[in-house]
Amino acid sequence: MRAGTGALSGLLSAGAALAVAELGAAFVRPEAGPLTAVGGAVIDRTPPAVKDWAVREFGTDDKLMLQAGILVLLALIALGLGGLALRLRRTAMAGVFAFGLLGAFAARHRAGAGYVDVLPSLLGGVAGAAALWWLTRPVVAVRARDRAFDRRAFLIAAGTVAAGSVVAGTAGRLIGNGRRASIAAFRNRIRLPAPAEPAPPLPAGVDLRLAGLSSFTTSNSDFYRVDTALVVPRVDVENWSLRIHGKGVRTPLTFSYHDLLRRPLIERDLTLTCVSNEVGGPYTGTARWLGVRLADLLREAGVRPPSRGGPADQLVSRSTDGMTIGTPVEVVMDGRDALLAIGMNGEPLPFEHGYPVRMVVPGLYGYVSACKWLKDLELTTFADYDAYWVKRTWSQQAPIKTQSRIDTPKPFARLRIGTPVPIAGIAWAQHRGVSAVEVAVDGGPWQPARLAEVPSTDTWRQWVWEWTPSTPGSHRIEVRATDAGGAVQTDKRVGTVPDGATGRHSVVVTVT
CATH class of the missing domain: 3.90.420.10 (Oxidoreductase, molybdopterin-binding domain)
Structure with missing residues (x-):
């Protein structure tokens, strides 16, 4: 019973610390919150190979996974500190406050931070240590007097801490949401001026409009996002x-x-x-x-x-x-x-x-x-x-390398023998332009693909090649592009560090 009480005390104390800290961050700035500050410090110190792995495995959810990992680690430490508090109460309280100090240190050393950025984490550390003292008091007191555990006193303390954490966390969320909503409302009222130099009309045939092929223009909601911001800035x-x-x-x-x-x-x-x-x-x-x-x-x-x-x-x-x-x-x-x-x-x-x-x-x-x-x-x-x-360790200068991608068919697609199928995708070599795209099946001769029109050399280019499979079994389809200067996309496979990946994209399909 006492062990479980200690563990629960640790978790509730950690929750109180986070709730109070996040409430403080709502008054200072979102980046001063301990989760954001510590998470940013972790990102800053993550080796490029690990960062690339996270982006590859989790995509735009990489930051969510980082925050979840920090919360899991914090919960495990809180469980341990809660157990420790039953024997070494002051030491455990110091441990809780130490995490407040860690958050304050991380917040202060973020770019653009001021001394006020340390306040949320320090307040959270004080609140967490105080909560741990109060929660473990019934257990420590009865042990010292060799009396039965006062379950009622503990439940009152636990309920009060939990309720206070919910109130603080909700208040912080409401204050932050109010500020974000105000900035969003201002943005929505902006009417952009007409351009002095409008973009030329997209040429006919710029989009091949094939099922499974990326559209020429990417919608804002589908446009990729890769950055280090755990909290998306809302700038006034x-x-x-x-x-x-x-x-x-x-x-x-x-x-x-x-x-x-x-x-x-x-x-x-x-x-x-x-x-x-x-x-x-x-x-x-x-x-x-x-x-x-x-x-x-x-x-x-x-x-x-x-x-x-x-x-x-x-x-x-x-x-x-x-x-x-x-x-x-x-x-x-x-x-x-x-x-x-x-x-x-x-x-x-x-x-x-x-x-x-x-x-x-x-x-x-x-x-x-x-x-x-x-x-x-x-x-x-x-x-x-x-x-x-x-x-x-990334390069100082990094011009984009010539690349091409097969969008359709997808890897491991099942195709029918004798039925024509479009092999299609996109190619890019920004500011040089793509002059040719070729496709090869099973290492055979390169076949020229049909290219879509483009408005300039600064955009990607759609392409398509129609293939009629004649042999059942597994087949490998490969693509390569040539830029406007005549340089052919290399087949040498290297990773993204230090200045961008190279190699040729391929997919394997099954013909039946």
């Missing part, structure tokens, strides 16, 4: 600004959200790709982006590219969640449609994709170009500063 644009400063900047500039809306906007169809995308993977998508030309803003600030004598070769973008991304200055000023995007597929940026402002640079993997929730642009050099992922 009334208090938001973007600063451009640093080496070679003659005139530092600061823009509000409304300043950007009043500037000439351009609209472009662009494909983004994540460096975590394995061969044949899902982390690529095409959207119609609306934004300001980044090169125009840099020129207004007096920035010159290195090829014209500028002292800075790296543009470091900083996010409100602390992410830093380094982009070659030469690339964003070479004439391509590098944007500070404010719109995506006809609406303000979704929160998950960078509202209010993000960077979009065609031809570069996202980790060196696509900073979301943008707040700061600093001109510096690659020699002087390593951005977030570069510190974690």
